[in-house]
Amino acid sequence: MTKAYLSIEAVGVSFTRGAVTTEVLREVSLKVDEGEFVSIIGHSGCGKSTLLNVVAGLVPVTTGAVILDREAVEAPGPDRAVVFQNHSLLPWLSVYENVALAVDKVFAGRKSRAERRDWVMHNLALVQMTHAKAQRPSEISGGMKQRVGIARALAMQPKVLLLDEPFGALDALTRAQLQDRVMEIHAQLGNTVLMVTHDVDEAALLSDRIVMMTNGPAARIGQVQPVGLSRPRHRLEIDREAAFLDARHQVIAFLHARHGAPREAA
Numbered sequence: 001m002t003k004a005y006l007s008i009e010a011v012g013v014s015f016t017r018g019a020v021t022t023e024v025l026r027e028v029s030l031k032v033d034e035g036e037f038v039s040i041i042g043h044s045g046c047g048k049s050t051l052l053n054v055v056a057g058l059v060p061v062t063t064g065a066v067i068l069d070r071e072a073v074e075a076p077g078p079d080r081a082v083v084f085q086n087h088s089l090l091p092w093l094s095v096y097e098n099v100a101l102a103v104d105k106v107f108a109g110r111k112s113r114a115e116r117r118d119w120v121m122h123n124l125a126l127v128q129m130t131h132a133k134a135q136r137p138s139e140i141s142g143g144m145k146q147r148v149g150i151a152r153a154l155a156m157q158p159k160v161l162l163l164d165e166p167f168g169a170l171d172a173l174t175r176a177q178l179q180d181r182v183m184e185i186h187a188q189l190g191n192t193v194l195m196v197t198h199d200v201d202e203a204a205l206l207s208d209r210i211v212m213m214t215n216g217p218a219a220r221i222g223q224v225q226p227v228g229l230s231r232p233r234h235r236l237e238i239d240r241e242a243a244f245l246d247a248r249h250q251v252i253a254f255l256h257a258r259h260g261a262p263r264e265a266a
């Protein structure tokens with residue numbers, strides 16, 4: 001039997017504050033193949049970001065384990081780059097320098113200065129941001145900042161790209177453009193992606209599989225929906241395709257009919 005590239009194995013996470021312990025995740029297991037694009041969807045507060053942060057090594061597991069490419073995840077590392085909703089660029093550095101900082105950290109000693117410079121420019125080109133390389137984050141739009149964040153993450157050549165609602169703070173048009181860019185990059189690089197989102201259409205458009213989480217506390221995976229659409233996908237064409245509509249319907253049925261928002265639940 002072949003081993004999954006990324007394996008989340010019976011992960012449980014509890015947080016303790018003073019005398020109070022909250023069980024956020026219980027027995028969460030998921031296998032992701034190399035090159036697969038998997039989205040995690042669920043109601044606010046169910047534990048999606050916690051799960052992503054466990055894979056990132058930012059939150060320790062209470063029980064279970066995460067294995068990436070046959071190695072246990074125990075701490076943050078450049079093989080798991082995260083892009084957060086709120087761009088986390090360093091404001092005093094230029095666009096180029098923000099990406100270069102990560103590249104220098106990961107590739108110092110393995111790539112020459114010239115190679116590192118070319119690699120920064122290559123990744124800025126992937127997100128169409130070379131024209132703004134000298135600008136500071138305060139001088140560019142929210143969508144552009146997210147593109148730089150994605151370039152910085154890709155430049156680390158991670159084994160898994162972790163996206164935590166990367167388009168959540170953007171207007172609808174910018175969001176659509178960035179989704180298309182991420183699909184193109186995924187087609188080009190074949191990278192493995194785990195993405196947290198609230199947006200059902202976004203999940204169905206981008207993903208190979210959509211992982212639906214039950215409401216917390218003690219959230220678990222309730223259902224996994226494959227998206228049976230070939231690639232490349234074009235947003236203007238797929239929203240009439242049965243496979244897209246079916247995936248979308250399944251997710252909406254899960255979120256609203258069977259696992260309504262916690263305050264609406266019976």
Ligand SMILES: Nc1ncnc2c1ncn2[C@@H]1O[C@H](COP(=O)(O)OP(=O)(O)OP(=O)(O)O)[C@@H](O)[C@H]1O
Nearest residue numbers: 015016024042043044045046047048049050051216
């Ligand atoms: N470090 C922490 N200490 C204590 N509780 C935490 C910590 N991090 C998260 N939590 C709690 O864990 C639960 C899940 O949070 P998490 O951010 O993972 O949910 P989410 O599904 O990503 O939410 P949203 O969709 O609103 O971003 C919440 O109740 C949150 O308050």
